[in-house]
Amino acid sequence: MSKTLKGMIADEVKRRLDGVTDLLLVDVMTMDANTNVELRKELAAKNISLMVIKNSLARRATDGTGLAPAFDGVEGSAAIVWGAEDVVSLAKEVTRIAEEKKYAKFVPKGGVMDGAPLSAADVKAVSKWPSRAEQLSLLVGQILGPGATLSAQLLGPGAKLASQVKKKSEEE
Secondary structure (H helix, E strand, O other), X not given: OOHHHHHHHHHHHHHHOOOOOEEEEEEOOOOOHHHHHHHHHHHHHOOEEEEEOOHHHHHHHHOOOOOHHHHOOXXXXXXXXXXXXXXXXXXXXXXXXXXXXXXOOXXXXXXXXXXXXXXXXXXXXXXXOOOHHXXXXXHHHHHHHHHHHHHHHHHHHHHHHHHHHHHHHHHO
């Protein structure tokens, strides 16, 4: 492959990864074509992209970006996976797929999260974290909890007083 062609491919990869801050590396090279197509459909349904690319071209495309650490020391074949709501959701999906029997040859290899490299073990650990939606629901619960308690404490005696006044007014 000529340098010009490599440069064009690297530019296209840069364009596709523009704005991506987190990605994971997986091995899908030993999968048969039909399984690979099923996998891609499943990932696309969850807004996750998968791209198979040579490591040297990926290094060239991500050089100088926060994604570059993902390719340090990567050997053998690797595909790039990115997308989903956040990196935790992506890691959960990659880990789930890796544990499925029909995708037995799908293997997480690592990745990058906010410029920090991740190993395969780190990907599994990140998949156990709460997702963005779960974190937001926990936060909202913590914010609303004291307010609901205060509201109940303020309204409780008032409601009791109102019911006693109503009862007295009905007696006369």
